[in-house]
Amino acid sequence: MVFLGLGLLLLTLKYLELGPVALWSWYVVLAPFGLAALWWAWADSSGYTKRRAMEKLQKRKQDRIEKQKDALGLGVRKRR
Known part of the structure; x- marks a missing residue:
């Protein structure tokens, strides 16, 4: 670019x-x-372009999973 x-x-x-x-x-x-x-x-x-696209998709997937866990209250628990 x-x-x-x-x-x-x-x-x-x-x-x-x-x-x-x-x-x-x-x-x-x-x-x-x-x-x-x-x-x-x-x-x-x-394969640089494909690898970058796969990393971007994986990050979006992980962010979506974390968002859903937080919405369900299953996120990381605090230590007592």
Whole structure:
């Protein structure tokens, strides 16, 4: 996401011819988009994306279970 944001910023600066970016090569300006594509390809092939999605679902499930336990009064008991 960082590469995509940086690419959009550099593309806008190049298009509007603002600052030193106006003098840069188009290859340099468009490089963050290539890096973003490489990142997404690696994340998908390595299982990083799927692992993060599974962790997020597991956390939501655990939070839901804890909320239901608290609602039923079965939460963690205090020591006497």
